[in-house]
Amino acid sequence: xxxxxxxxxxxxxxxxxxxxxxxxxxxxxxxxxxxxxxxxxxxxxxxxxxxxxxxxxxxxxxxxxxxxxxxxxxxxxxxxxxxxxxxxxxxxxxxxxxxxxxxxxxxxxxxxxxxxxxxxxxxxxxxxxxxxxxxxxxxxxxxxxxxxxxxxxxxxxxxxxxxxxxx
Amino acid sequence: xxxxxxxxxxxxxxxxxxxxxxxxxxxxxxxxxxxxxxxxxxxxxxxxxxxxxxxxxxxxxxxxxxxxxxxxxxxxxxxxxxxxxxxxxxxxxxxxxxxxxxxxxxxxxxxxxxxxxxxxxxxxxxxxxxxxxxxxxxxxxxxxxxxxxxxxxxxxxxxxxxxxxxxxxxxxxxxxxxxx
Numbered sequence: 001x002x003x004x005x006x007x008x009x010x011x012x013x014x015x016x017x018x019x020x021x022x023x024x025x026x027x028x029x030x031x032x033x034x035x036x037x038x039x040x041x042x043x044x045x046x047x048x049x050x051x052x053x054x055x056x057x058x059x060x061x062x063x064x065x066x067x068x069x070x071x072x073x074x075x076x077x078x079x080x081x082x083x084x085x086x087x088x089x090x091x092x093x094x095x096x097x098x099x100x101x102x103x104x105x106x107x108x109x110x111x112x113x114x115x116x117x118x119x120x121x122x123x124x125x126x127x128x129x130x131x132x133x134x135x136x137x138x139x140x141x142x143x144x145x146x147x148x149x150x151x152x153x154x155x156x157x158x159x160x161x162x163x164x165x166x167x
Numbered sequence: 168x169x170x171x172x173x174x175x176x177x178x179x180x181x182x183x184x185x186x187x188x189x190x191x192x193x194x195x196x197x198x199x200x201x202x203x204x205x206x207x208x209x210x211x212x213x214x215x216x217x218x219x220x221x222x223x224x225x226x227x228x229x230x231x232x233x234x235x236x237x238x239x240x241x242x243x244x245x246x247x248x249x250x251x252x253x254x255x256x257x258x259x260x261x262x263x264x265x266x267x268x269x270x271x272x273x274x275x276x277x278x279x280x281x282x283x284x285x286x287x288x289x290x291x292x293x294x295x296x297x298x299x300x301x302x303x304x305x306x307x308x309x310x311x312x313x314x315x316x317x318x319x320x321x322x323x324x325x326x327x328x329x330x331x332x333x334x335x336x337x338x339x340x341x342x343x344x345x346x347x
Contacts, residue, residue, distance in 0.1 A: 005341055023314060079228055081284065083266070085246045092272060097246035099266035104227065104284065121289070126269045126278070140247040142264075144228045149312045152247055 026076045027148020033074045039067035039139040039155045041084060047118065049130070049166050057130040059123045059162065065101070065139070066114040072143055073108040080105040081142040087156075088135035092127050097138075134161045174340075193339075212239040213308035218251055218260060219318030224283030225249075225262060232319040235262060237308030244268060244277050244303065249310040252281070255295050260307060263290055269300070277303055 047060040065084060072080060083102035089095055100119040105111050140154040207216040220233045229235065237251055244250065246268050251260045266289065267280035278300035282289040291299065324331040 009341070027312070081228060081264075083247060089272075093269045094272040094275075095243075095268065095270040097268040099246055102266075102284075106227070121266065142247055142249075145313070147314055150249075150310065154247075 023147040027145060030074050030076055030143075030145060030148065030151070034071070035153075036071045037067070037069045037141070037155065039065070039069075039157070041065050041137045041139065041157055043137075043160055044116070046163055046167075049163055051128060051166060052124070055128060057125040057128050059130060060119060061100075061123070062116070062118045063101070063137075064114070064116050067112070067139060069105065069111040069141060070108050072141060073111060076145045076148065078144050078146045080111065081144060083140050085138050085140060086123065086135050086160075087138055088130075088133055090125070090127060090129035090133070092129065096125065098123050098125075130162045131166070132162060132164045134159075136160070211237060211308065213237045215251075215260070215307065218262065219321045220262060221259065221322070222283075224285050225264075226285045228284055229262065229313065230315070232316055232322055234314045234318040235310040236312040236314075238311045239306075239308040243270065243275075244279055244306065244309075250279075250281065251307045251310065252301055252305045253307060254293060254305070255298075261290070261293065262310065267300075279303075279306070 042064040043061055044064055045062045047062060049057070049059045052058050063084070067082070069080060069082070081102065081104055083099050085097045085099045087095065087097050099121055100123060101117055102120065103115075105113075136156050136158045137160055138154045138156045140152065143151040204216075208214065210216075216237055218235050218237060220229045220231055220235060223231055235249075235251070244265060246265050248265050249262060250265055251262050253260050261281075263281040263283045263286075265279050266282045267278075269278040270276070279302070280289055280291070280300055294301070324334075
């Protein structure tokens with residue numbers, strides 16, 4: 001009962017259990033954080049709006065994105081993954097979400113920012129339904145912890161629309 | 168070297184009844200581990216409730232050797248979720264983020280495009296020939312929680328199976344030579 005093997009076994013089991021409990025408590029402490037993020041997106045310009053040879057609409061746009069996400073960071077946060085998606089519906093699809101731009105915020109000081117950018121990923125519809133369509137721009141964030149449960153949420157900004165004609 | 172002599176003595180002095188008791192208790196341990204695993208599969212609704220991250224395509228968020236807890240609910244798949252999926256014909260599951268969702272009006276089925284955070288382009292190169300999107304049946308679960316570094320045990324045991332045999336052999340020896 002007191003051999004080296006038993007002592008090592010007991011020590012390892014105990015330390016693994018304690019580590020697991022500490023990780024769980026760290027994750028639970030994230031719930032105590034009260035969050036108050038804010039964001040604003042302006043579409044500065046629709047660069048071009050075309051129909052592809054395979055008959056899908058494609059658009060390229062330039063945006064000003066500004067946000068203050070500092071209240072989302074806790075001591076248990078490793079990084080914040082944020083992305084801007086355009087959401088709209090078409091006669092064919094009840095919901096379309098297309099991610100236009102994303103970024104990783106590694107620390108709280110970088111969480112208040114302003115960026116002028118064109119869309120990082122191609123905005124291609126499944127079909128030819130974009131002319132004159134209204135769409136929402138949503139800023140999503142995904143809190144990736146050092147350990148434990150991940151949180152995700154978003155801010156929806158409405159009131160954007162595509163031009164009536166291709167250009 | 169009295170330790171080796173003691174071990175050999177205890178191996179020689181094993182009786183049948185004691186051996187059977189040991190075998191039954193070993194069997195109980197294995198089956199209760201299996202019960203826990205199957206129970207987790209039911210609770211999370213996913214075929215593999217825990218996966219190990221094998222590649223660096225989601226860095227710096229998930230590094231190789233981290234463990235992800237999965238959950239699969241009937242909720243629709245939305246952009247930004249981290250999903251684990253299997254490509255037809257490949258057995259290793261891939262953990263990436265959803266960047267595009269197209270949900271049909273009539274059937275409610277979804278077409279989903281994924282991309283690893285650390286990859287430059289989307290996953291169309293990984294999909295099967297001619298496949299442009301993933302459907303719901305490809306997706307095994309959503310990642311909801313994460314533990315760092317714990318998965319290295321699985322990676323080492325898969326890549327160097329000799330360590331697995333040594334570990335199981337040592338545990339077996341410990342159980343057999345115990346005086347209880």
